Amino acid sequence: MKKIICVISLLLLVLNLSAQTLHVVVGNTTYMFPATQAGEMNYTDGSTLTIVDKSFTLADVSRIYVDDSEVTDNTVQVSYSGSSASVKVSGNIAKYIVPTISGAHVKLVQSEEVDDNVGEITYNLTGTSADGEFYMEGSYKATIELDGITLTNVTPVYSGAAVHIQNGKRINVKVITGTENTLVDAASGSQKGALYIKGHAEFKQKGTLNVTGNLKHAIKTGEYFSLKNATINVLGAAGGDGINCAQYFLIESGSLHISNPNDDGIQVDLDGDTSTGETTDHEDEDSGNAYINGGTITVNSSACGSWDSDDNEAKGTSCLNADGDITITSGTVTMKATGSGGRGIKCDGIFTTTGGTVDVTTTGALYYNNGTTENKAYTGNTDNISSDYYCAAKGIKAGDSDTSTGGIVISGGTINVTTSGYNAEGIESKNTIEVNGGYVTVNSYDDGINSSQDMTFNGGYVYARSTNNDGIDANGNLYIKGGLIFANGSSSPELAVDANSESQKKIYLTGGTLVAIGGLESGASLSQSCYSTSSWSKNTWYAMTYGSTTFAFKTPSSGGTTMVVSASSTPTLKSGVTVSGGTEIFGGAGVLDASVSGGSTVSLSNYSSNGQGGFGGNTGGGPKGW
Numbered sequence: 001m002k003k004i005i006c007v008i009s010l011l012l013l014v015l016n017l018s019a020q021t022l023h024v025v026v027g028n029t030t031y032m033f034p035a036t037q038a039g040e041m042n043y044t045d046g047s048t049l050t051i052v053d054k055s056f057t058l059a060d061v062s063r064i065y066v067d068d069s070e071v072t073d074n075t076v077q078v079s080y081s082g083s084s085a086s087v088k089v090s091g092n093i094a095k096y097i098v099p100t101i102s103g104a105h106v107k108l109v110q111s112e113e114v115d116d117n118v119g120e121i122t123y124n125l126t127g128t129s130a131d132g133e134f135y136m137e138g139s140y141k142a143t144i145e146l147d148g149i150t151l152t153n154v155t156p157v158y159s160g161a162a163v164h165i166q167n168g169k170r171i172n173v174k175v176i177t178g179t180e181n182t183l184v185d186a187a188s189g190s191q192k193g194a195l196y197i198k199g200h201a202e203f204k205q206k207g208t209l210n211v212t213g214n215l216k217h218a219i220k221t222g223e224y225f226s227l228k229n230a231t232i233n234v235l236g237a238a239g240g241d242g243i244n245c246a247q248y249f250l251i252e253s254g255s256l257h258i259s260n261p262n263d264d265g266i267q268v269d270l271d272g273d274t275s276t277g278e279t280t281d282h283e284d285e286d287s288g289n290a291y292i293n294g295g296t297i298t299v300n301s302s303a304c305g306s307w308d309s310d311d312n313e314a315k316g317t318s319c320l321n322a323d324g325d326i327t328i329t330s331g332t333v334t335m336k337a338t339g340s341g342g343r344g345i346k347c348d349g350i351f352t353t354t355g356g357t358v359d360v361t362t363t364g365a366l367y368y369n370n371g372t373t374e375n376k377a378y379t380g381n382t383d384n385i386s387s388d389y390y391c392a393a394k395g396i397k398a399g400d401s402d403t404s405t406g407g408i409v410i411s412g413g414t415i416n417v418t419t420s421g422y423n424a425e426g427i428e429s430k431n432t433i434e435v436n437g438g439y440v441t442v443n444s445y446d447d448g449i450n451s452s453q454d455m456t457f458n459g460g461y462v463y464a465r466s467t468n469n470d471g472i473d474a475n476g477n478l479y480i481k482g483g484l485i486f487a488n489g490s491s492s493p494e495l496a497v498d499a500n501s502e503s504q505k506k507i508y509l510t511g512g513t514l515v516a517i518g519g520l521e522s523g524a525s526l527s528q529s530c531y532s533t534s535s536w537s538k539n540t541w542y543a544m545t546y547g548s549t550t551f552a553f554k555t556p557s558s559g560g561t562t563m564v565v566s567a568s569s570t571p572t573l574k575s576g577v578t579v580s581g582g583t584e585i586f587g588g589a590g591v592l593d594a595s596v597s598g599g600s601t602v603s604l605s606n607y608s609s610n611g612q613g614g615f616g617g618n619t620g621g622g623p624k625g626w
Contacts, residue, residue, distance in 0.1 A: 021071050022091075024049075024056055025063040028084065028101045031056075032071045033091030054094035074119055078134060080104050080127030080151060093121060104129035105157035110138025110167070120172075125149040125163070135159050137166035141199075145174045146181040146209060153186040153194075160189020160215060161196045168222065170200040175207035175230040182210040193220030193244070201245070203227045203254070216240035218261070223271065224282070226250040227295065236260040242299065246271035248282060249290040249322070251297060251331065258299045261317075265299035265335070266290070268322040275324055288323030289349070292356065294331045304376055305341030305367035305391045313388035314369040316341030319360075325349035325406075326398070328413060333358045340376035341367025341391035344417070349406045351398035351429075353413040353438060360415075364393040366422045379422050392423040395444070399430030401452065407431035408451075410460065412438045416587065419444040426464065429453075432476070435460045435483060441586045447473045448487070457512060459483040463586035465556055466490055470498040471518060477505045478521075482512045484551065486590055488559045489518030496560060497521065507609070513567045515544065515553060518560025524609035530566040531604035533573070541579050543596040546571040552579045552594035553586075564607055574599040 022033040033051055042050040049056045076097060077088040085104045089097050096111040096118060110121065122143040125134055128150040135158035136142070144165065151162045158164070162183035165171050175181060185194035194213040201221040203209070208231045211218045217240035219225075219232075225245035231254060234242040242258035242265045243249075249268045258265045270288035279285040299319035308315045319335035319342075320326065326347040333356065335344040344360030345351065368378035370389045382390055395417035399406030408429040415438065417426045426444035427433070433451040437460045442448040448464030448471045449455070455474035460483045464471040471487035472478070478499040487496040496518035499507045507524035517536060536542075536555055543552045546567035555563075565571055577599035582591040 020066050021069050022051070023063070023065050023067065024051065024061060026056065026060050027062070029087045029089065029099045031089050031091060031094045032069070033094070034071045037091055052091050052094060054091070075122050075124065076108065077124045078106055078108075078126070080125075080129040080132050080149065082129060083131065085127070085129065085132060093118065096121075102157050104132030105135075106133065107135040107158045108137075110136065110140065110142070112139050114138060114140040125151075131155055133157065133159060133162055133164070135161075135164045135166070139167065139169070141169040141171065142167055143172040143174060145176055146179065146207065147176040148179040148181065150182045152184040156186045156189045156191075159196070160186040160191035161194055163195050164191065165197045165199070167197075168199045170202065171197050173197070173201055173203045174205045175203060175209045175232075177206040179207040180210070181207060184212045185214050187214040187238075189215060191215060193217040193240075195219045196221075198222040200224050200247075201226070203230045203232065205230055207231070208233065210235055213237040213240065217242070217244045218258075219243045221245040223247045224250065224285070226252070227254050227256060228252045229254045231255040232257070234258040234261070237262055239263075241265065241267040243267070245269070246288075247286045248288065248324075250282065250293070251291070251295045252293050253295045255296045256298070258301075258319075261299075261301055262303055263317050264321040265301050265319040266297075266321065268324070270323040278325070287325070289325045289327065290320065290322040290347070292326075292328040292331050292333060296332045296334075298334045300336045301342060302338045303342065304339035304364065305369065307369040307371055307374070309371070312371065314341070314367055314391045316343055316367055316391040316393070318343040318346040320345045322347040322349070326351045328353045328356045328358060331356045335360045337362045337393065338364055340364045341393055343394045343397055345396045346394070347398050347406065348400045349398070350409060351396060351407075352409045352411070353415060354411045356413045358413065358415045360395040360417045362393040362395055362419045362421060362424055364421045364424070366393070366424075367391040377422075382423065392425065392446070393419055393421040394425050394428055395419050395442070396427045397425075397430075398428075399452070401430040404431050404453065407453075408433045409436070410434070410438050410440060411436040414439045415441070417442045417444070419446070421445060425450055426466075432456070433474075434458070435462060439585055440464075441589075443587075445469075447471075449473070451475060454479065457481060457483045457485060461585050461590075462486070463589060464488070465559075466494070467558065469494050471496045471516070473498040474505070475500045475503075478507045480507070480509045480512050480514060484513040486515045486553055486586060487517070488556050489516075490558065491518075491560055494560065495519050495521055496564070499524070509566060511568065513544075513546070513551065514565060515551075516564040517555060517562075519562040520564055520609055522609050526566075526607075526609060528566055528568070529570065530564055530607040530609075531571065532565075532607040533563040533602055533604060535561070536563040537575060540575055541577050541599075542602070543574045543577045543579070543594065543599065544571050550594055550596060552577065552582065552591040552596055554589050565604070571604070573602040573604055575602050576600055
């Protein structure tokens with residue numbers, strides 16, 4: 001006993017003589033006390049040593065030593081090495097952290113006494129283990145530093161996750177610049193993700209994080225998810241989403257790449273029963289919204305539909321799915337869905353773009369499931385079965401059909417959509433569509449652009465081609481007031497531009513520039529003059545000139561018989577032209593301000609749309625209407 005007292009006294013003397021650090025080692029945990037903080041160390045009852053309010057049972061202490069290392073307050077360092085792990089706790093927070101270590105499985109409990117007076121604690125994770133985990137629980141916000149950590153959980157001790165943060169507050173996840181980090185969860189357990197954060201998760205810095213979910217989601221956050229600068233690669237989600245979050249999703253910069261999810265690539269849930277809508281700086285927001293304000297998102301999904309026994313309907317998966325709105329102001333979004341019934345982008349609210357580039361490709365077949373029978377490549381007539389039993393692949397789908405809310409507003413950016421599966425539509429709104437600007441290119445199997453209610457074109461450049469249905473189809477009124485529209489429908493009875501005349505709705509053309517291969521729905525109100533051709537040639541370059549403007553376009557390989565054109569002034573049309581210069585749009589199918597040469601003049605007839613009901617194209621080609 002006297003020897004212990006002498007050692008402690010000597011350590012006190014050393015600490016008083018120089019600015020050094022006292023280390024107290026208990027098992028695989030080291031507590032580090034700077035000399036400036038150690039002060040008086042109380043030795044009581046013959047077995048307890050107290051340093052900065054942290055009491056140690058001497059029987060548990062394996063080593064006490066002093067060196068000249070530096071300590072940063074409010075930090076915990078967790079280092080993994082094969083089948084073991086070690087923890088270092090800064091002395092000023094020693095009394096607030098309770099570590100438990102089993103091999104390379106680490107559990108840290110943060111005292112409820114941690115508050116604004118103590119400040120935020122930073123947990124630094126480094127090293128490698130083929131069977132380890134990091135589990136932390138507390139009631140205060142924290143910072144997690146992923147500092148070159150490679151962690152796979154094989155035999156769960158505290159959680160099946162590789163990293164599990166039970167704190168229900170804001171968690172600042174620093175993916176340390178220049179590092180590569182890999183997290184893989186166990187194939188068994190009760191974890192919701194390989195990386196699970198109960199509260200808000202803010203991913204920052206310029207490192208790389210690779211995550212694989214072997215049980216459910218890859219990344220799961222109980223509240224919002226935000227990304228700035230970091231690169232996150234989701235390499236698989238065996239039983240769930242690549243990223244599943246609540247409240248809202250936000251990317252400002254950085255890169256997010258998701259492959260092989262078993263469900264949605266990104267799922268954004270409304271946390272409560274009622275949406276707050278978008279709030280200033282997203283303070284206390286619970287909207288179910290997704291905000292893409294920069295960066296790069298790539299999702300590749302082969303997941304197919306499934307039967308939802310709760311709602312008793314067949315449901316498809318989506319690369320990006322939000323309970324609320326999706327707003328894109330900048331950045332690059334690339335979505336590819338190859339599974340049966342797979343969608344590129346889906347939201348129940350409003351899909352809005354003001355900038356950025358969106359590329360969506362779906363190749364999946366029509367998914368059918370009535371609860372007992374599943375068909376992943378259904379080709380039957382869907383008119384005679386309940387819509388609850390099938391799910392077609394779609395490029396972009398927005399709005400809620402049950403409430404007729406949500407919709408699509410395109411005011412800028414570039415959108416490219418390609419669908420090829422049976423009954424697959426390009427862009428669909430369960431409410432209205434409004435196009436005010438931007439560049440939209442759609443190549444689809446079914447309707448290119450479809451709305452359940454009114455559709456309005458005020459500006460922008462729009463290409464919509466369907467190989468088996470209408471190029472543009474509004475189930476309400478369709479208003480063309482501005483912009484440039486190049487629409488291509490399939491053969492009769494489908495049309496280039498269609499409105500719901502069966503319900504006394506119609507096309508209202510008052511401005512803009514229009515090329516419609518496959519004709520217009522009859523009964524259209526044409527305040528701006530339209531003209532039609534007696535025929536058109538496939539895969540041929542045409543040039544339409546009106547005033548001082550020339551728009552060159554290449555016709556598709558198939559489509560309805562008649563071509564209808566309209567512009568702000570009487571146009572001239574030439575076919576078989578050679579095109580040079582200008583600005584390519586519509587994936588090369590159109591050129592603005594082109595220089596053209598050669599070709600032959602096409603005779604145009606005044607066109608009027610008379611009668612009721614839709615017809616597939618005017619085979620006579622003149623102003624006969626349909």
